[in-house]
Amino acid sequence: MTVRSPGFGRSSQDGRRRVRALLLDTALRLFSERGYVGVRVEDIAKEAGVSRATFYKHFAEREEILAELFDRLVRDVPLPTPPGPDADALPRVRELLTAAATRMAADEQLARFVYTLPIRHAALLGEGARPPVMEQVEELIERGAAAGVVRPDVPPMLITAQIARTFEAAMRDWAEHRAPDVAEHLAVLLDLTFQGIDP
Structure with missing residues (x-):
């Protein structure tokens, strides 16, 4: 009968987490340097100093790495919803999204990689593809509609989808170096979304 020390499982789990984090960090660096298409599983494993078999113990394919990087x-990003009355729903949405964009941009290498992917890869289009902060945005939009400060004739889900596209555009413009400050650029795009282009 084999007797394991109390710390056996913990150290094994810690080692597994370290290898997984190493693979993710290595993949991100390689993706940033060469582009997603230019990096193979073999490249990630070799750069991380592990075998392909070890890679496959952690990830079934590169797409799983994409999903995990997006999740990271x-x-x-989910932040406390800014306090305030429902009549201030749109300023609260602006505050929430600015804080989210600023937090995401702080992890610059990861944010620039995710938002410069030429297409929204299938690994990012699943259930978790929408930043969780958008759930809070939708709640604020619903409250704003009930308070009469957001158009009641458009479903809150549709308004939230438009705001999500605006957020995505601001992050992409920043990631592709078309906007030096993500918060300022987001503010301009949100103004266009909230107020249109009428003078």
Whole structure:
């Protein structure tokens, strides 16, 4: 009968987490340097100093790495909804999204990689493809509609989708170096979304 020490499982799990993090960090660096298409599983494993078999113990394919990197980018973004009356729903949405964009841009290499992918890769289009902060935005839009400060004739889900596209455009413009400050650029695009182009 084999007797394991109490710390056996923990150290094994810690080692597994370290290897997984190493693979993710290596993949991100290689994707940033060569582009997603230019990096193979073999490249990631070799650069990380592990075998292909070890890679496949952690990830079934590169797409799983994409999904995990996207999750890493948006994981800490859900922020407390800014306090205030429902009549201030749109300023609260602006405050929430500015804080989210600023937090995401702080992890510059990861944010620039995710938002410069030439297409929204299938790994990012699943259930978790929308940053969780958009759930809070939708709630604020629903409250704003009930308070009469957001158009009641357009479903809140559709308004939230438009705001999500605006957020995505601001992040992409920043990631592709077309906007030096993501918060300022987001503010301009949100103004266009909220107020249109009428003078």
